[in-house]
Amino acid sequence: MKKARYDRLKQAGWTVGTTAEFLDLTEEEAALIEMKLALAHSLREHRDAQHLTQEQLAKMLGSSQSRVAKMEAADPSVSMELLVRSLLMLGATRKEVGRVMARGPAVPAA
């Protein structure tokens, strides 16, 4: 596991504890989390681009402001499915969702 990846995940609050504990994440788990981070980031970008508040987006989604905040923070309590559904609601295409999933966080490692 590259340090850059660790830093990136840690920055997003995904660190579980020590580095040793972190390394217990399998590659698959790490990939899944990175996908979620990428989706979360994309969600924020789409919302900002449309000048919507979290409250407004929540209403569009039939959800709540706090859940939108958690989505954008890629909180462990939000599912990949909710992120994808929300992106679609914001007008993202399947193609774009696929691209986001494949490419990782738009914000590269520092």
Next chain:
Amino acid sequence: MKKARYDRLKQAGWTVGTTAEFLDLTEEEAALIEMKLALAHSLREHRDAQHLTQEQLAKMLGSSQSRVAKMEAADPSVSMELLVRSLLMLGATRKEVGRVMARGPAVPAA
């Protein structure tokens, strides 16, 4: 909504009831379901390619044969997240997962 798409979804057991009811699915919901169908199909392909039984894959995933069957059937009770996680476990890359999500069911409308 094109009839081809309807047929494809219906074939996979996603029909909710009448055609009229079906049309109540929003474009976003339909897209989400199609993504799941694509992931499910890809999962089956990966499993077959590695000559694994559902039972064997289940063990790898820490799950059960019946859940694997439901995954491959894109049963409404399986989440997109579980499908993606399983694909990764089978060795699929993020890039491939993204491609599958973007492109839709590998099996085209009849």
Next chain:
DNA sequence: TGACTCTATGTCAAATACGACATAGTCTAT
């Protein structure tokens, strides 16, 4: 400063997804 807007975080009951099990279907070989 305080009021106001927006976002972040913690908690909870209800909804949904989960693995597990039982059992039914399907296919192949003998």
Next chain:
DNA sequence: ATAGACTATGTCGTATTTGACATAGAGTCA
């Protein structure tokens, strides 16, 4: 046709995810 291997489907108790609410933080303006 029976057996055996694999897959499909239904149900159940539990675990996770959800929207909602409360409340805290951060920023802006007067």
